[in-house]
Amino acid sequence: MKENRRDRLDDLYRHYARPLYYYLYKMSGSKETAEDLTQETFIKATISLSFYKQEDVRAWLFKVARNAYLDEWRKRQRRKKVPFAGYLFSRDEMTSPYGLPEDEALNKESKKKVADLMSCLPEQYRSILYLREFESFSYSEIQEALDLSENQVKVTLHRARKKLTQLADEHWREKHD
Amino acid sequence: MTDWNKDREKKIMAKYRFTLTFRVMRVIAACLLLFWVYMMAVNILSDAANSEKKHVFYSKVALDWKHPNLYEDFGGFVNKELTPFLTQKISYPISSQIGRESQTIGEVHIEKRLLNSYSTLKIQKYKPQNENIYRFSLPENPKSGKKLSAEGKPGVWASLDKIHDGTVAEMAFSTQSFMEPEDLLTLLEPYDLEVLWMPLYTGELKEFQTGYGSGGNSIELTSIYGLTGGREAGEDYMSESKLALNEEFMEENKKLMLKQMENLLKNESQSYYENFLGLDHLKERHQYLQKNGFTVYGAVVTGPVKELLKLKEEKQIRAPYLGEVDYWNWE
Numbered sequence: 001m002k003e004n005r006r007d008r009l010d011d012l013y014r015h016y017a018r019p020l021y022y023y024l025y026k027m028s029g030s031k032e033t034a035e036d037l038t039q040e041t042f043i044k045a046t047i048s049l050s051f052y053k054q055e056d057v058r059a060w061l062f063k064v065a066r067n068a069y070l071d072e073w074r075k076r077q078r079r080k081k082v083p084f085a086g087y088l089f090s091r092d093e094m095t096s097p098y099g100l101p102e103d104e105a106l107n108k109e110s111k112k113k114v115a116d117l118m119s120c121l122p123e124q125y126r127s128i129l130y131l132r133e134f135e136s137f138s139y140s141e142i143q144e145a146l147d148l149s150e151n152q153v154k155v156t157l158h159r160a161r162k163k164l165t166q167l168a169d170e171h172w173r174e175k176h177d
Numbered sequence: 178m179t180d181w182n183k184d185r186e187k188k189i190m191a192k193y194r195f196t197l198t199f200r201v202m203r204v205i206a207a208c209l210l211l212f213w214v215y216m217m218a219v220n221i222l223s224d225a226a227n228s229e230k231k232h233v234f235y236s237k238v239a240l241d242w243k244h245p246n247l248y249e250d251f252g253g254f255v256n257k258e259l260t261p262f263l264t265q266k267i268s269y270p271i272s273s274q275i276g277r278e279s280q281t282i283g284e285v286h287i288e289k290r291l292l293n294s295y296s297t298l299k300i301q302k303y304k305p306q307n308e309n310i311y312r313f314s315l316p317e318n319p320k321s322g323k324k325l326s327a328e329g330k331p332g333v334w335a336s337l338d339k340i341h342d343g344t345v346a347e348m349a350f351s352t353q354s355f356m357e358p359e360d361l362l363t364l365l366e367p368y369d370l371e372v373l374w375m376p377l378y379t380g381e382l383k384e385f386q387t388g389y390g391s392g393g394n395s396i397e398l399t400s401i402y403g404l405t406g407g408r409e410a411g412e413d414y415m416s417e418s419k420l421a422l423n424e425e426f427m428e429e430n431k432k433l434m435l436k437q438m439e440n441l442l443k444n445e446s447q448s449y450y451e452n453f454l455g456l457d458h459l460k461e462r463h464q465y466l467q468k469n470g471f472t473v474y475g476a477v478v479t480g481p482v483k484e485l486l487k488l489k490e491e492k493q494i495r496a497p498y499l500g501e502v503d504y505w506n507w508e
Contacts, residue, residue, distance in 0.1 A: 010190065013190065013193070014186060014190065017186050017189055017190070018181050018186070021181065021185070021189070022181070031180065035185070035188070035189055035192075036192075038189050038193075039189050039190075039192045039193035039196060040196075042189075042190075042193040042197075043193060043196055043197050043200065046197060
Protein backbone atom coordinates (compact mmCIF):
# COMPACT_ATOMS: atom_id res chain seq x y z
CA MET A 1 0.00 0.00 0.00
CA LYS A 2 2.80 2.38 1.04
CA GLU A 3 4.86 1.22 -1.91
CA ASN A 4 1.96 2.02 -4.21
CA ARG A 5 1.56 5.47 -2.73
CA ARG A 6 5.27 6.18 -3.15
CA ASP A 7 5.16 5.08 -6.78
CA ARG A 8 2.17 7.30 -7.44
CA LEU A 9 3.96 10.23 -5.86
CA ASP A 10 7.07 9.54 -7.97
CA ASP A 11 4.96 9.42 -11.12
CA LEU A 12 3.35 12.72 -10.18
CA TYR A 13 6.71 14.37 -9.55
CA ARG A 14 8.11 13.00 -12.82
CA HIS A 15 5.12 14.43 -14.64
CA TYR A 16 5.62 17.93 -13.19
CA ALA A 17 9.41 17.93 -12.98
CA ARG A 18 9.86 19.66 -16.34
CA PRO A 19 7.35 22.56 -15.93
CA LEU A 20 8.55 23.13 -12.39
CA TYR A 21 12.17 23.12 -13.49
CA TYR A 22 11.47 25.68 -16.21
CA TYR A 23 9.46 27.84 -13.86
CA LEU A 24 12.25 27.79 -11.30
CA TYR A 25 14.85 28.40 -13.98
CA LYS A 26 12.86 31.39 -15.10
CA MET A 27 12.61 32.62 -11.53
CA SER A 28 16.18 32.00 -10.43
CA GLY A 29 18.04 32.49 -13.71
CA SER A 30 20.33 29.53 -13.04
CA LYS A 31 20.07 25.92 -14.23
CA GLU A 32 21.84 24.51 -11.20
CA THR A 33 19.68 26.48 -8.79
CA ALA A 34 16.55 25.46 -10.70
CA GLU A 35 17.60 21.81 -10.42
CA ASP A 36 18.21 22.12 -6.69
CA LEU A 37 14.96 23.98 -6.19
CA THR A 38 12.97 21.37 -8.15
CA GLN A 39 14.16 18.56 -5.91
CA GLU A 40 13.62 20.86 -2.90
CA THR A 41 10.06 21.41 -4.10
CA PHE A 42 9.48 17.65 -4.16
CA ILE A 43 10.91 17.25 -0.66
CA LYS A 44 8.75 20.06 0.70
CA ALA A 45 5.71 18.70 -1.10
CA THR A 46 6.33 15.21 0.35
CA ILE A 47 6.81 16.58 3.85
CA SER A 48 3.73 18.79 3.68
CA LEU A 49 1.61 16.16 1.97
CA SER A 50 -0.63 15.97 5.04
CA PHE A 51 -1.52 19.65 4.51
CA TYR A 52 -2.59 19.01 0.93
CA LYS A 53 -6.36 19.45 0.79
CA GLN A 54 -7.35 17.92 -2.53
CA GLU A 55 -6.70 21.22 -4.28
CA ASP A 56 -5.43 21.39 -7.85
CA VAL A 57 -2.17 19.40 -7.81
CA ARG A 58 -0.45 21.53 -10.41
CA ALA A 59 -1.31 24.79 -8.66
CA TRP A 60 -0.28 23.33 -5.31
CA LEU A 61 3.10 22.16 -6.64
CA PHE A 62 3.80 25.56 -8.19
CA LYS A 63 2.89 27.18 -4.88
CA VAL A 64 5.38 24.94 -3.12
CA ALA A 65 7.99 25.70 -5.82
CA ARG A 66 7.48 29.44 -5.46
CA ASN A 67 7.90 29.20 -1.67
CA ALA A 68 11.04 27.08 -2.18
CA TYR A 69 12.45 29.80 -4.45
CA LEU A 70 11.63 32.60 -1.99
CA ASP A 71 13.11 30.60 0.90
CA GLU A 72 16.31 30.02 -1.08
CA TRP A 73 16.56 33.69 -1.86
CA ARG A 74 16.17 34.67 1.80
CA LYS A 75 18.72 32.03 2.81
CA ARG A 76 21.25 33.46 0.37
CA GLN A 77 20.60 36.97 1.60
CA ARG A 78 21.28 35.85 5.18
CA ARG A 79 24.49 34.12 4.09
CA LYS A 80 25.76 37.34 2.60
CA LYS A 81 25.88 38.81 6.07
CA VAL A 82 28.07 35.97 7.36
CA PRO A 83 31.80 36.65 6.87
CA PHE A 84 33.55 34.13 4.57
CA ALA A 85 30.25 32.37 3.86
CA GLY A 86 30.91 32.90 0.17
CA TYR A 87 33.83 30.47 0.34
CA LEU A 88 31.67 27.75 1.87
CA PHE A 89 28.50 27.99 -0.19
CA SER A 90 27.73 27.97 -3.88
CA ARG A 91 28.27 31.32 -5.53
CA ASP A 92 25.71 30.75 -8.30
CA GLU A 93 23.95 33.97 -9.11
CA MET A 94 20.23 34.00 -8.50
CA THR A 95 17.67 36.43 -9.81
CA SER A 96 16.17 38.55 -7.07
CA PRO A 97 12.45 38.31 -6.29
CA TYR A 98 12.42 42.12 -6.63
CA GLY A 99 13.81 41.99 -10.17
CA LEU A 100 17.13 43.31 -11.49
CA PRO A 101 17.76 47.06 -11.59
CA GLU A 102 16.52 48.24 -14.99
CA ASP A 103 19.75 49.95 -16.04
CA GLU A 104 21.73 46.83 -15.40
CA ALA A 105 19.15 44.71 -17.14
CA LEU A 106 19.12 46.91 -20.16
CA ASN A 107 22.85 46.51 -20.53
CA LYS A 108 22.66 42.77 -20.51
CA GLU A 109 23.07 40.85 -23.71
CA SER A 110 20.05 38.73 -22.88
CA LYS A 111 17.65 41.64 -22.91
CA LYS A 112 17.19 41.08 -26.60
CA LYS A 113 14.56 38.57 -25.85
CA VAL A 114 11.32 39.70 -24.32
CA ALA A 115 11.32 36.73 -22.05
CA ASP A 116 14.62 37.84 -20.60
CA LEU A 117 13.11 41.18 -19.74
CA MET A 118 10.96 39.30 -17.26
CA SER A 119 13.98 38.97 -15.01
CA CYS A 120 13.71 42.73 -14.46
CA LEU A 121 10.26 42.33 -13.02
CA PRO A 122 9.47 41.76 -9.36
CA GLU A 123 8.94 38.11 -8.43
CA GLN A 124 5.17 38.35 -8.24
CA TYR A 125 4.91 39.86 -11.73
CA ARG A 126 7.34 37.27 -13.09
CA SER A 127 5.44 34.37 -11.45
CA ILE A 128 2.04 35.52 -12.61
CA LEU A 129 3.20 36.17 -16.20
CA TYR A 130 5.05 32.87 -16.37
CA LEU A 131 2.16 30.83 -14.99
CA ARG A 132 -0.34 32.55 -17.29
CA GLU A 133 1.68 32.79 -20.49
CA PHE A 134 4.03 29.80 -20.36
CA GLU A 135 2.06 27.30 -18.25
CA SER A 136 -1.42 28.44 -19.38
CA PHE A 137 -2.73 28.55 -15.82
CA SER A 138 -6.37 29.56 -15.43
CA TYR A 139 -7.24 32.47 -13.13
CA SER A 140 -8.40 30.09 -10.43
CA GLU A 141 -5.17 28.08 -10.65
CA ILE A 142 -3.16 31.29 -10.32
CA GLN A 143 -5.30 32.26 -7.36
CA GLU A 144 -4.37 28.98 -5.67
CA ALA A 145 -0.69 29.00 -6.61
CA LEU A 146 -0.02 32.59 -5.57
CA ASP A 147 -2.53 32.89 -2.71
CA LEU A 148 -4.37 35.79 -4.34
CA SER A 149 -8.01 36.68 -4.76
CA GLU A 150 -9.60 36.77 -8.23
CA ASN A 151 -9.47 40.57 -8.38
CA GLN A 152 -5.87 40.61 -7.21
CA VAL A 153 -4.98 38.13 -9.97
CA LYS A 154 -6.56 40.36 -12.61
CA VAL A 155 -4.97 43.56 -11.28
CA THR A 156 -1.53 41.99 -10.80
CA LEU A 157 -1.60 40.41 -14.25
CA HIS A 158 -2.57 43.73 -15.81
CA ARG A 159 0.19 45.59 -14.00
CA ALA A 160 2.76 42.89 -14.86
CA ARG A 161 1.89 43.10 -18.55
CA LYS A 162 1.99 46.89 -18.46
CA LYS A 163 5.38 46.86 -16.75
CA LEU A 164 6.78 44.36 -19.26
CA THR A 165 5.50 46.45 -22.17
CA GLN A 166 7.07 49.52 -20.64
CA LEU A 167 10.41 47.74 -20.30
CA ALA A 168 10.24 46.43 -23.87
CA ASP A 169 9.36 49.90 -25.11
CA GLU A 170 12.29 51.51 -23.32
CA HIS A 171 14.59 48.85 -24.65
CA TRP A 172 13.40 49.32 -28.25
CA ARG A 173 13.75 53.09 -28.03
CA GLU A 174 17.25 52.88 -26.59
CA LYS A 175 18.27 50.53 -29.36
CA HIS A 176 16.98 52.77 -32.15
CA ASP A 177 18.13 56.13 -30.79
CA MET B 178 13.91 25.78 -23.04
CA THR B 179 15.36 22.84 -24.84
CA ASP B 180 17.79 21.67 -22.19
CA TRP B 181 15.34 19.28 -20.53
CA ASN B 182 16.16 15.59 -20.95
CA LYS B 183 15.67 12.23 -19.24
CA ASP B 184 19.05 12.45 -17.50
CA ARG B 185 18.13 15.70 -15.82
CA GLU B 186 14.83 14.20 -14.71
CA LYS B 187 16.62 11.14 -13.31
CA LYS B 188 19.17 13.36 -11.61
CA ILE B 189 16.47 15.47 -9.94
CA MET B 190 14.48 12.43 -8.83
CA ALA B 191 17.57 10.64 -7.47
CA LYS B 192 18.71 13.76 -5.64
CA TYR B 193 15.21 14.27 -4.23
CA ARG B 194 15.07 10.69 -2.88
CA PHE B 195 18.55 10.88 -1.42
CA THR B 196 17.99 14.28 0.22
CA LEU B 197 14.62 13.22 1.60
CA THR B 198 16.10 10.03 3.12
CA PHE B 199 19.04 12.00 4.47
CA ARG B 200 16.76 14.59 6.08
CA VAL B 201 14.49 11.97 7.61
CA MET B 202 17.55 10.25 9.08
CA ARG B 203 18.87 13.57 10.29
CA VAL B 204 15.59 14.30 12.08
CA ILE B 205 15.61 10.81 13.65
CA ALA B 206 19.23 11.27 14.75
CA ALA B 207 18.41 14.70 16.18
CA CYS B 208 15.43 13.26 18.06
CA LEU B 209 17.56 10.44 19.45
CA LEU B 210 20.25 12.86 20.48
CA LEU B 211 17.70 15.15 22.10
CA PHE B 212 16.15 12.18 23.88
CA TRP B 213 19.57 11.04 25.08
CA VAL B 214 20.43 14.52 26.38
CA TYR B 215 17.03 14.78 28.04
CA MET B 216 17.35 11.38 29.73
CA MET B 217 20.90 12.20 30.85
CA ALA B 218 19.80 15.52 32.33
CA VAL B 219 16.81 13.93 34.02
CA ASN B 220 18.98 11.14 35.48
CA ILE B 221 21.59 13.59 36.73
CA LEU B 222 18.94 15.77 38.36
CA SER B 223 17.21 12.75 39.85
CA ASP B 224 20.49 11.45 41.27
CA ALA B 225 21.29 14.86 42.68
CA ALA B 226 17.88 15.10 44.33
CA ASN B 227 18.27 11.62 45.90
CA SER B 228 14.56 11.11 45.41
CA GLU B 229 14.99 7.45 44.44
CA LYS B 230 16.90 6.71 47.62
CA LYS B 231 14.20 8.42 49.64
CA HIS B 232 11.45 6.33 48.02
CA VAL B 233 13.46 3.15 48.59
CA PHE B 234 14.03 4.02 52.24
CA TYR B 235 10.41 4.86 53.00
CA SER B 236 9.18 1.79 51.13
CA LYS B 237 11.37 -0.31 53.44
CA VAL B 238 9.97 1.52 56.47
CA ALA B 239 6.43 0.81 55.25
CA LEU B 240 7.37 -2.82 54.68
CA ASP B 241 8.74 -3.07 58.23
CA TRP B 242 5.57 -1.66 59.74
CA LYS B 243 2.93 -3.32 57.63
CA HIS B 244 4.29 -6.74 56.72
CA PRO B 245 5.34 -9.19 59.45
CA ASN B 246 8.72 -10.83 58.83
CA LEU B 247 9.23 -9.24 55.46
CA TYR B 248 12.21 -7.00 54.86
CA GLU B 249 14.70 -6.07 52.18
CA ASP B 250 17.85 -8.11 51.67
CA PHE B 251 20.26 -5.88 53.55
CA GLY B 252 22.79 -4.60 51.02
CA GLY B 253 20.81 -6.25 48.23
CA PHE B 254 20.81 -4.83 44.74
CA VAL B 255 18.31 -2.06 44.14
CA ASN B 256 17.28 -1.86 40.50
CA LYS B 257 16.39 1.67 39.40
CA GLU B 258 15.06 3.00 36.14
CA LEU B 259 13.77 6.38 35.14
CA THR B 260 11.29 6.52 32.27
CA PRO B 261 10.98 9.46 29.84
CA PHE B 262 7.78 10.45 31.63
CA LEU B 263 9.75 10.80 34.87
CA THR B 264 8.30 7.67 36.44
CA GLN B 265 10.83 6.07 38.74
CA LYS B 266 10.72 2.30 38.55
CA ILE B 267 12.48 0.70 41.48
CA SER B 268 12.68 -2.92 42.50
CA TYR B 269 14.59 -4.82 45.14
CA PRO B 270 14.45 -8.33 46.61
CA ILE B 271 12.72 -9.03 49.90
CA SER B 272 13.40 -11.76 52.41
CA SER B 273 11.82 -13.58 55.27
CA GLN B 274 13.71 -14.99 58.25
CA ILE B 275 13.12 -18.67 59.00
CA GLY B 276 15.31 -19.78 61.85
CA ARG B 277 18.58 -17.94 61.58
CA GLU B 278 18.62 -17.68 57.82
CA SER B 279 17.00 -15.27 55.44
CA GLN B 280 15.18 -16.60 52.43
CA THR B 281 14.54 -14.42 49.43
CA ILE B 282 10.85 -14.78 48.83
CA GLY B 283 9.99 -12.07 46.34
CA GLU B 284 10.49 -8.53 45.12
CA VAL B 285 9.15 -5.10 45.84
CA HIS B 286 8.16 -3.15 42.71
CA ILE B 287 7.79 0.57 43.07
CA GLU B 288 6.42 2.84 40.37
CA LYS B 289 6.76 6.39 41.59
CA ARG B 290 5.02 8.72 39.19
CA LEU B 291 4.87 12.49 39.38
CA LEU B 292 1.47 12.19 41.03
CA ASN B 293 1.43 10.18 44.24
CA SER B 294 -2.12 9.05 43.56
CA TYR B 295 -0.90 7.06 40.56
CA SER B 296 2.22 5.73 42.26
CA THR B 297 2.28 2.11 43.36
CA LEU B 298 4.20 -0.11 45.73
CA LYS B 299 3.66 -3.79 45.02
CA ILE B 300 5.02 -6.89 46.67
CA GLN B 301 5.50 -9.72 44.24
CA LYS B 302 6.18 -13.06 45.85
CA TYR B 303 7.83 -15.85 43.92
CA LYS B 304 5.32 -18.33 45.34
CA PRO B 305 1.85 -16.84 45.08
CA GLN B 306 0.54 -19.03 47.91
CA ASN B 307 2.91 -17.27 50.29
CA GLU B 308 0.45 -14.49 50.94
CA ASN B 309 0.24 -12.89 54.33
CA ILE B 310 -1.14 -15.69 56.44
CA TYR B 311 -0.99 -14.04 59.80
CA ARG B 312 -3.94 -12.59 61.61
CA PHE B 313 -3.94 -11.12 65.07
CA SER B 314 -6.96 -11.03 67.36
CA LEU B 315 -7.56 -8.08 69.63
CA PRO B 316 -7.60 -9.19 73.30
CA GLU B 317 -10.44 -6.83 74.20
CA ASN B 318 -12.90 -4.50 72.58
CA PRO B 319 -11.15 -1.12 72.48
CA LYS B 320 -14.41 0.76 73.08
CA SER B 321 -16.05 -1.32 75.79
CA GLY B 322 -13.03 -3.07 77.25
CA LYS B 323 -14.94 -6.37 77.01
CA LYS B 324 -12.74 -9.45 76.68
CA LEU B 325 -12.70 -11.01 73.22
CA SER B 326 -12.00 -14.53 72.06
CA ALA B 327 -9.52 -15.39 69.32
CA GLU B 328 -9.61 -17.57 66.26
CA GLY B 329 -6.31 -19.09 65.27
CA LYS B 330 -5.65 -21.70 62.66
CA PRO B 331 -6.66 -25.07 64.07
CA GLY B 332 -4.10 -27.85 64.29
CA VAL B 333 -0.99 -25.64 64.60
CA TRP B 334 0.16 -27.27 67.83
CA ALA B 335 -0.51 -30.74 66.40
CA SER B 336 1.53 -29.85 63.29
CA LEU B 337 4.40 -28.60 65.40
CA ASP B 338 4.23 -31.79 67.44
CA LYS B 339 4.52 -33.98 64.36
CA ILE B 340 7.20 -31.99 62.49
CA HIS B 341 10.70 -33.39 62.84
CA ASP B 342 12.75 -31.62 65.48
CA GLY B 343 15.55 -30.96 63.01
CA THR B 344 13.59 -28.13 61.52
CA VAL B 345 12.94 -24.46 62.19
CA ALA B 346 9.76 -22.49 61.53
CA GLU B 347 8.10 -19.12 61.84
CA MET B 348 4.94 -18.67 63.84
CA ALA B 349 2.55 -15.90 64.76
CA PHE B 350 0.28 -15.67 67.78
CA SER B 351 -1.94 -13.23 69.63
CA THR B 352 -1.93 -12.57 73.35
CA GLN B 353 -4.67 -12.77 75.93
CA SER B 354 -4.18 -9.13 76.90
CA PHE B 355 -2.55 -5.95 75.69
CA MET B 356 1.10 -5.90 76.74
CA GLU B 357 4.05 -3.61 76.67
CA PRO B 358 6.64 -4.84 74.15
CA GLU B 359 9.23 -5.27 76.91
CA ASP B 360 6.84 -7.50 78.88
CA LEU B 361 6.22 -9.71 75.89
CA LEU B 362 9.96 -10.05 75.33
CA THR B 363 10.38 -10.98 79.01
CA LEU B 364 7.60 -13.55 78.65
CA LEU B 365 9.38 -15.13 75.69
CA GLU B 366 12.85 -14.90 77.21
CA PRO B 367 12.92 -18.47 78.56
CA TYR B 368 12.39 -19.84 75.06
CA ASP B 369 15.13 -20.19 72.50
CA LEU B 370 13.32 -18.07 69.91
CA GLU B 371 13.78 -14.84 68.03
CA VAL B 372 11.03 -12.25 68.05
CA LEU B 373 10.69 -10.60 64.65
CA TRP B 374 7.58 -8.42 64.73
CA MET B 375 4.84 -7.39 67.14
CA PRO B 376 1.38 -6.09 66.15
CA LEU B 377 0.83 -2.68 67.68
CA TYR B 378 -2.42 -1.31 68.99
CA THR B 379 -2.55 2.28 67.69
CA GLY B 380 -6.03 3.41 68.68
CA GLU B 381 -8.06 1.52 66.07
CA LEU B 382 -11.86 1.52 66.61
CA LYS B 383 -11.37 3.89 69.52
CA GLU B 384 -9.59 6.96 68.13
CA PHE B 385 -10.48 6.28 64.50
CA GLN B 386 -12.49 3.83 62.46
CA THR B 387 -10.83 1.18 60.37
CA GLY B 388 -11.77 -2.11 58.73
CA TYR B 389 -11.98 -5.25 60.77
CA GLY B 390 -13.21 -8.82 60.58
CA SER B 391 -15.35 -10.24 63.29
CA GLY B 392 -16.04 -13.89 63.93
CA GLY B 393 -18.55 -14.05 66.73
CA ASN B 394 -16.74 -12.74 69.76
CA SER B 395 -13.41 -11.91 68.13
CA ILE B 396 -12.06 -8.90 66.25
CA GLU B 397 -9.25 -8.98 63.72
CA LEU B 398 -8.16 -5.64 62.30
CA THR B 399 -7.50 -5.55 58.57
CA SER B 400 -4.88 -2.83 58.60
CA ILE B 401 -2.35 -3.02 61.38
CA TYR B 402 1.08 -1.56 62.09
CA GLY B 403 3.80 -3.54 63.81
CA LEU B 404 6.86 -2.89 65.90
CA THR B 405 10.11 -4.24 64.59
CA GLY B 406 13.77 -3.25 64.49
CA GLY B 407 14.02 0.51 63.95
CA ARG B 408 15.35 1.80 60.68
CA GLU B 409 17.26 5.00 60.15
CA ALA B 410 18.77 6.73 57.13
CA GLY B 411 21.81 8.95 57.03
CA GLU B 412 21.99 12.34 55.39
CA ASP B 413 20.50 12.31 51.87
CA TYR B 414 19.55 8.65 52.41
CA MET B 415 23.06 7.61 51.43
CA SER B 416 23.42 5.16 54.33
CA GLU B 417 20.95 3.07 56.29
CA SER B 418 20.95 1.18 59.59
CA LYS B 419 18.52 -1.25 61.15
CA LEU B 420 18.37 -2.29 64.79
CA ALA B 421 17.47 -5.66 66.24
CA LEU B 422 14.17 -6.20 68.00
CA ASN B 423 15.37 -6.98 71.50
CA GLU B 424 15.26 -5.47 74.97
CA GLU B 425 18.57 -3.70 74.53
CA PHE B 426 17.30 -1.57 71.62
CA MET B 427 13.61 -1.45 72.55
CA GLU B 428 13.59 2.22 73.55
CA GLU B 429 15.61 3.11 70.48
CA ASN B 430 13.23 1.14 68.24
CA LYS B 431 10.21 2.99 69.61
CA LYS B 432 11.91 6.36 69.20
CA LEU B 433 12.90 5.56 65.64
CA MET B 434 9.38 4.48 64.73
CA LEU B 435 7.94 7.72 66.09
CA LYS B 436 10.68 9.71 64.38
CA GLN B 437 9.99 8.16 60.96
CA MET B 438 6.26 8.76 61.44
CA GLU B 439 7.00 12.41 62.26
CA ASN B 440 9.29 12.75 59.26
CA LEU B 441 6.62 11.40 56.95
CA LEU B 442 3.92 13.59 58.44
CA LYS B 443 6.10 16.68 58.38
CA ASN B 444 7.93 16.33 55.07
CA GLU B 445 5.64 14.32 52.83
CA SER B 446 2.14 14.81 51.50
CA GLN B 447 -0.76 12.69 52.71
CA SER B 448 -1.05 11.10 49.28
CA TYR B 449 2.61 10.08 49.50
CA TYR B 450 2.26 8.01 52.68
CA GLU B 451 -1.35 6.95 52.19
CA ASN B 452 -1.75 6.26 48.48
CA PHE B 453 1.82 5.40 47.61
CA LEU B 454 3.20 3.75 50.76
CA GLY B 455 -0.15 2.41 51.97
CA LEU B 456 0.26 3.88 55.46
CA ASP B 457 -3.31 4.68 56.47
CA HIS B 458 -4.32 6.85 59.47
CA LEU B 459 -0.68 7.73 60.07
CA LYS B 460 -1.44 10.97 61.89
CA GLU B 461 -3.99 9.37 64.25
CA ARG B 462 -1.73 6.40 64.97
CA HIS B 463 1.24 8.67 65.63
CA GLN B 464 -0.80 10.80 68.02
CA TYR B 465 -2.06 7.71 69.83
CA LEU B 466 1.40 6.19 70.23
CA GLN B 467 2.84 9.47 71.48
CA LYS B 468 0.08 9.88 74.00
CA ASN B 469 -0.42 6.30 75.17
CA GLY B 470 2.88 4.61 74.47
CA PHE B 471 3.45 1.30 72.71
CA THR B 472 1.08 -1.61 73.32
CA VAL B 473 1.29 -4.93 71.52
CA TYR B 474 -1.03 -7.92 71.37
CA GLY B 475 0.94 -10.65 69.66
CA ALA B 476 4.19 -11.48 67.89
CA VAL B 477 5.81 -13.22 64.96
CA VAL B 478 8.63 -15.46 66.16
CA THR B 479 11.00 -17.95 64.62
CA GLY B 480 13.05 -20.79 66.04
CA PRO B 481 13.28 -24.58 66.36
CA VAL B 482 9.85 -26.20 66.00
CA LYS B 483 10.01 -27.91 69.36
CA GLU B 484 10.81 -24.60 70.99
CA LEU B 485 7.76 -23.11 69.28
CA LEU B 486 5.69 -26.04 70.52
CA LYS B 487 6.57 -25.13 74.09
CA LEU B 488 4.56 -21.91 73.68
CA LYS B 489 1.42 -24.06 73.76
CA GLU B 490 1.74 -24.15 77.54
CA GLU B 491 2.02 -20.39 77.83
CA LYS B 492 -1.32 -19.05 79.13
CA GLN B 493 -0.84 -15.62 77.54
CA ILE B 494 -0.49 -17.05 74.04
CA ARG B 495 -3.43 -17.88 71.77
CA ALA B 496 -4.57 -18.05 68.13
CA PRO B 497 -1.34 -19.42 66.64
CA TYR B 498 -0.53 -19.46 62.92
CA LEU B 499 2.27 -21.55 61.50
CA GLY B 500 4.33 -20.05 58.71
CA GLU B 501 7.20 -21.47 56.65
CA VAL B 502 9.23 -24.44 57.86
CA ASP B 503 12.86 -24.98 56.92
CA TYR B 504 15.73 -27.36 57.63
CA TRP B 505 17.71 -26.88 60.81
CA ASN B 506 19.83 -23.70 60.74
CA TRP B 507 19.69 -22.75 64.40
CA GLU B 508 23.00 -22.30 66.19
